Amino acid sequence: MPRRFMLRALAAMMLTAVPSLWARSPSPPNAEAYIIWPRDGAVITGGKFWVRMGLRNMGVCPKGIDIPNVGHHHLLIDADLPPLDKEIPSDKNHLHFGAGETDARIELPPGKHTLQLLVGDHDHVPHDPAVYSKKITITVR
Structure with missing residues (x-):
């Protein structure tokens, strides 16, 4: 087989494989993420506090676990939702809880x-449709 045909065949195989690598995991119907604490409008004294995270109609598991209807929390601090078809950033405004923390x-x-x-999901990509909580506002004193 001539080399140019082999290269075209290889390129075609790679291009058809890419969409499956980036396919988003489906979320179950009525899945809902929510912040248990702090409550919207809370005033926190001292700056250090616990965030309690909830998830309904879906399970929580560590990153890397690729089974249906599970995922792990990411806390967005002073940030809007990132692109929902890409990996969630990991920085001071996007905290990952990949061990399955709640x-x-x-x-x-x-x-x-x-x-x-x-x-x-297992690759830190939002589900389809994305499961996210209401954005709340707190004040730290």
């Missing part, structure tokens, strides 16, 4: 802050 102690500087949960 609570975490965090520290924020004084001022107003927003918090929102976004559930990611």
